[in-house]
Amino acid sequence: MPNCYVSVVLQGFWVTRQSWDHAGNADGWGDEVYMKCGLNCLDAAGASVSGGPRELITPVHGQRDERDWWSGRRYAKWPDRILIGGASGVGHGGLKGGDHYPPYNPWEGQWTPNRAVGNRGFLPLLLWEWGGDASALEGSLVVTPAVWEWDNGRPMMPEWGDAEAKMVEQWGGTIGAGAGGVSGALAAIGLAPAAAAVLAVGGVIVAVTKLIPWFVSVGEDIIGVAGDRPIGQIAEGSTRVYNPQVLSFDLAKIREAAAYEMGKGPGVWWLRVKDDPKIGGGEYEIFVKVNYTLV
Numbered sequence: 001m002p003n004c005y006v007s008v009v010l011q012g013f014w015v016t017r018q019s020w021d022h023a024g025n026a027d028g029w030g031d032e033v034y035m036k037c038g039l040n041c042l043d044a045a046g047a048s049v050s051g052g053p054r055e056l057i058t059p060v061h062g063q064r065d066e067r068d069w070w071s072g073r074r075y076a077k078w079p080d081r082i083l084i085g086g087a088s089g090v091g092h093g094g095l096k097g098g099d100h101y102p103p104y105n106p107w108e109g110q111w112t113p114n115r116a117v118g119n120r121g122f123l124p125l126l127l128w129e130w131g132g133d134a135s136a137l138e139g140s141l142v143v144t145p146a147v148w149e150w151d152n153g154r155p156m157m158p159e160w161g162d163a164e165a166k167m168v169e170q171w172g173g174t175i176g177a178g179a180g181g182v183s184g185a186l187a188a189i190g191l192a193p194a195a196a197a198v199l200a201v202g203g204v205i206v207a208v209t210k211l212i213p214w215f216v217s218v219g220e221d222i223i224g225v226a227g228d229r230p231i232g233q234i235a236e237g238s239t240r241v242y243n244p245q246v247l248s249f250d251l252a253k254i255r256e257a258a259a260y261e262m263g264k265g266p267g268v269w270w271l272r273v274k275d276d277p278k279i280g281g282g283e284y285e286i287f288v289k290v291n292y293t294l295v
Helices: 163-177 181-188 193-199 251-259
Strands: 003-017 033-042 048-057 065-067 074-076 125-133 140-149 204-207 216-218 233-236 239-242 246-250 268-274 283-294
Touching: 003 033, 003 140, 003 251, 003 268, 033 125, 033 163, 048 163, 125 140, 140 163, 140 251, 140 268, 140 283, 163 246, 246 251, 251 283
Parallel strands: none
Antiparallel strands: 003 125, 003 283, 033 048, 033 140, 065 074, 140 246, 204 246, 216 239, 233 239, 268 283
16 A cells, blocks of 8 residues: 555634633633643554553633733733634734634644644644554544633643543543444444444544543532633533543544545534533534545
């Protein structure tokens, strides 16, 4: 078989609906968000390779600037943030419905992907790449892209702090328990054949919330508690549940994933994270792009 180059890129996000925010906008106007993504490359038996699970984090996007009310001088109140969004109404940033990053349509991939330094990186962010004999591609790549609303820089609940990283590790165990690969993982979690057919399109499992239903829950009232929180929480009675979404790529079929069309172009995997309206009401779209090139 010919040689190929494969890359998986976290392209960016789109704000469908901003979340409930601090009453005084103390953390900035509108939403201030960052993206987190757990990564785990697995062999055919579900064991981690290439250093094991890792987690990548972007800077915070939203309001950066403020105006000194004494002098009228504009200054960067949060200099480490990416200035984006129209919630402030005066050009200082802050995310509202319809805002997005990068500033072009995030699924189009107009900018060269950035490489992470340590576990930090800028959008669009290169998550994984591989080059070589196409016949040597095997195993799975597990990706858990997520959007987090920034409040004070620490998770609102410790159980959520490394949820994406825990999920990719758990998914590797699920693949291993199912005798390896996508089909084995589907059997291991007991999906009906019809559901498996939908979820395994293009050699990919798209694991929506509750696919692994045990994951992270908090059974206490945390309304008004300061702290970062993931978009995509579900209310189950008095309990909040957060299950990171999962993209599990069968690497032997990665060329199919790069050609699959969900409505935003070949290879663009388009995920939606949505809060229960009783919790935060936030709704975001996430775009992950698979590229496959013969070389």
